[in-house]
Amino acid sequence: MSNAAYQGQCLCGGIQYEADKLSGKMGHCHCTMCRKFHGAAFATFGSVARTDFRWLTGENLLQTFVADNGTKRKFCSQCGSSLVFESGEDNDLVEFSLATLDVAPVLSPDAHIYTGTKVDWLSIDDGLPKYLNGRR
Ligand SMILES: [Zn+2]
Numbered sequence: 001m002s003n004a005a006y007q008g009q010c011l012c013g014g015i016q017y018e019a020d021k022l023s024g025k026m027g028h029c030h031c032t033m034c035r036k037f038h039g040a041a042f043a044t045f046g047s048v049a050r051t052d053f054r055w056l057t058g059e060n061l062l063q064t065f066v067a068d069n070g071t072k073r074k075f076c077s078q079c080g081s082s083l084v085f086e087s088g089e090d091n092d093l094v095e096f097s098l099a100t101l102d103v104a105p106v107l108s109p110d111a112h113i114y115t116g117t118k119v120d121w122l123s124i125d126d127g128l129p130k131y132l133n134g135r136r
């Protein structure tokens with residue numbers, strides 16, 4: 001095993017990755033694309049510097065979906081787990097699906113973003129700041 005702080009994998013285990021250090025910004029994203037991609041009310045991505053992120057196995061199983069706006073989403077072609085989001089804005093950063101980690105992150109998500117498209121059947125009452133769109 002590696003000495004990296006974080007290890008994660010997809011549902012089938014075919015793809016495994018590791019990360020050394022999370023960067024600060026982690027939001028719960030309620031945008032329509034994240035909802036569809038995850039099949040869930042919202043998606044939570046952790047951020048890590050590209051140099052601190054490595055695929056350990058199964059990189060050949062990754063498939064990429066490119067949305068109309070040019071953003072890329074990578075998922076496991078065997079089990080469908082959503083793994084990585086790339087906005088193209090900051091290529092030095094990898095945003096990965098936080099819930100695919102097998103260890104608990106020391107940082108917690110700090111905001112809800114794109115709540116303007118939140119599903120009606122979810123109420124947010126965790127006290128975190130909410131942004132109708134992105135936080136920038
Ligand atoms: Zn898989």
Ligand SMILES: [Zn+2]
Pocket residue numbers: 029030031032033034035043114
């Ligand atoms: Zn989103």
